[in-house]
Amino acid sequence: MRIRIEIGKENFIPPLVSRLHGEDFMAGAPNRRGMGAIGEGEDVLLYLDERRTYQVRVEAGKQFHTHKGFVELGDLIGRSYGSPVVSSLGVRFHALRPLVRDRILKTDRRTQVLYPKDIGYLLLRMGIGAGSLVVEAGTGSGALTCALADAVRPDGRVYSYEINPRFQRIAAGNVERAGLMGYVELKEGDVTEGIDEEGVDAVVLDMATPWLVIPHAYEALAGSGVFASFSPTIEQVMKTVSALRERPFVEVETIELMLRRINVAENKTRPQTVMIGHSGYVTTARKVLEE
Numbered sequence: 001m002r003i004r005i006e007i008g009k010e011n012f013i014p015p016l017v018s019r020l021h022g023e024d025f026m027a028g029a030p031n032r033r034g035m036g037a038i039g040e041g042e043d044v045l046l047y048l049d050e051r052r053t054y055q056v057r058v059e060a061g062k063q064f065h066t067h068k069g070f071v072e073l074g075d076l077i078g079r080s081y082g083s084p085v086v087s088s089l090g091v092r093f094h095a096l097r098p099l100v101r102d103r104i105l106k107t108d109r110r111t112q113v114l115y116p117k118d119i120g121y122l123l124l125r126m127g128i129g130a131g132s133l134v135v136e137a138g139t140g141s142g143a144l145t146c147a148l149a150d151a152v153r154p155d156g157r158v159y160s161y162e163i164n165p166r167f168q169r170i171a172a173g174n175v176e177r178a179g180l181m182g183y184v185e186l187k188e189g190d191v192t193e194g195i196d197e198e199g200v201d202a203v204v205l206d207m208a209t210p211w212l213v214i215p216h217a218y219e220a221l222a223g224s225g226v227f228a229s230f231s232p233t234i235e236q237v238m239k240t241v242s243a244l245r246e247r248p249f250v251e252v253e254t255i256e257l258m259l260r261r262i263n264v265a266e267n268k269t270r271p272q273t274v275m276i277g278h279s280g281y282v283t284t285a286r287k288v289l290e291e
């Protein structure tokens with residue numbers, strides 16, 4: 001099925017997809033279902049222990065070397081996800097199917113990236129799902145881009161702006177490797193100068209000067225569309241909220257999420273002593289229309 005969707009000035013043709021069991025099987029798109037066999041050219045997450053996992057591409061004749069010996073990656077072809085594989089030194093690994101979360105944590109990072117705790121909230125708060133049209137800036141290393149692309153597939157689209165071509169190239173590699181490029185348009189440019197798209201469901205920013213983008217975000221969003229911005233400092237939040245209050249946005253809200261891991265062990269179950277104390281603040285708002 002080939003669908004043509006009108007969005008303001010731009011038309012785009014989503015990639016050719018066929019649906020089976022609710023999944024899209026665009027070439028290279030990651031499979032959300034755990035069932036099925038590992039295929040040549042797919043990524044697996046080799047799990048060694050709670051601290052060590054390795055994302056590797058399965059290819060016949062290719063070896064993955066670790067300090068625990070090497071693993072013959074071709075031996076995984078045709079086996080079920082979750083299967084054990086034994087290294088040349090007799091150490092057991094398990095081949096997990098990489099989740100988008102795993103891909104984000106393994107992203108080739110040249111910029112600060114958004115972390116799963118913030119991305120998870122953003123996706124729900126923005127109401128992103130299959131078919132959503134989303135504008136993002138800056139692309140950075142593409143970690144958020146991957147999560148957005150995975151959420152909007154099979155027939156949504158992510159338009160991601162990045163001012164620095166070097167970062168854009170890194171992001172392209174990360175999105176390509178995740179098999180999600182079919183749902184993403186990487187756009188090189190300064191998003192403070194304008195957004196080409198119109199009628200989008202969400203605009204999400206992770207960049208130094210989000211307040212400069214708010215007039216363009218308002219124009220790009222459909223009525224009731226969601227604006228979201230992630231900023232590490234309170235000063236950025238204050239400028240962003242002031243700019244939002246100058247326009248017809250409602251539900252203007254800023255939150256901070258803290259994640260604390262719990263060590264679970266007999267008679268010693270308690271939070272970890274050390275935690276990441278701060279990543280950033282998430283500001284969200286919804287566009288309303290004036291008479």
Ligand SMILES: C[S@@+](CC[C@H](N)C(=O)[O-])C[C@H]1O[C@@H](n2cnc3c(N)ncnc32)[C@H](O)[C@@H]1O
Pocket residue numbers: 111112113114137138139140141142143144145161162163164167189190191192206207208209
């Ligand atoms: C913190 S990184 C974004 C990380 C990204 N969210 C991720 O998860 O990988 C911020 C990015 O915004 C880009 N940026 C800053 N100002 C910009 C602008 N005016 N237009 C487009 N991109 C911009 C920077 O070059 C940088 O790559």
